[in-house]
Amino acid sequence: MRAFSVFSVPPNLSDADRLRRRHMLARLGLAWLIMMQVMMFAFPGYLRQRPMSAEDLNFLDHAIFYMNWISLLLTLPVVAYCAWPIWVGALRRIRKATVSMDVPVALGLIVAFIPSTYATITGRGEVYFESVSMFIAFLLTARYFEFCAQQTINTQTLSLEKSRLALTHYADRVAIWFTLAQVFLAFVVAAIWYSYAPDRAVPIMVAMFVISCPCAMAMAVPMATAAARARASSQTDKINLLDIQEATARIARQNLYGSMLWHLLMMPLAAIGLIQPWLAAITMLASSLAVVANSWRLTRPGGLDGKGHSGINIATG
Secondary structure (H helix, E strand, O other): OOOOOOOOOOOOOOHHHHHHHHHHHHHHHHHHHHHHHHHHHHHHHHHOOOOOOHHHHHHHHHHHHHHHHHHHHHHHHHHHHHOHHHHHHHHHHHHOOOOOOHHHHHHHHHHHHHHHHHHHHHOOOOOOHHHHHHHHHHHHHHHHHHHHHHHHHHOOOOOOHHHHHHHHHHHHHHHHHHHHHHHHHHHHHHHHHHHHOHHHHHHHHHHHHHHOOOHHHHHHHHHHHHHHHHHHHHOOOOOOHHHHHHHHHHHHHHHHHHHHHHHHHHHHHHHOOOOOHHHHHHHHHHHHHHHHHHHHHHHOOOOOOOOOOOOOOOOOO
16 A cells, blocks of 8 residues: 555645645745745855954945845745735734734744844844745745645544544644743843843844744644544554544644743743744744654554553653
């Protein structure tokens, strides 16, 4: 039997779902392509802290000025096109006077992109275009994982729907309040920094906003359920459905609480200025990949203990 893959397109997808999947992949590819270019143009800015002559520093400042403009022009399509679903989702929620994951994400993009644009136009201050492009590229990567897993779940034939809905409802409720608390904390910390060191307030706030992105938490249940479907579809051994349901719930909780622990560890480090925005974006992607890896343990032999009771042979946390 052909090996299961979460990226395999289910054969019974509607034309609308197939089109949405292609658009997501197009946005993801463009975001990654531009991200690599923007990171290259941001490199001269990293050299400015090194000791050099006044002539060399003047030359470097001119180079940084022009490359900031190039980075701005490159980042515009990422913010406008690649991040379009984020803007639409956030605006829809604001009109309904409700909050979803898109609202704090959109707010994080705004607090990073607008000050960077102002600094580019005036020629003064730091820019974070590489952090913005990385954030969007990594966020779209995590959401593409989640979307593929969700499509797999929607086309599966297991009796996992009831438990999945309960887990999803709980995870979404926890994630949204947890994220809002982090956003509030980011504003408070930025205000404190602005009182003592105004030049550090914006980068610290941007880093905290990036870390507050609930990508890994949003993937906790879909990836666990997709892995359960893969295990059941393999038909390599006889598996009790109740074992799969309980194992899926355990994996989903590990994903959710592990992601929350990552946020709790990273936010204080960002608050005291030890994590730059670009590094925050990388750690955000790493946490999402950790959710994928933990979920996919369920597909391996030994993922269920095989002794007549439910369980996953991995440590909790």
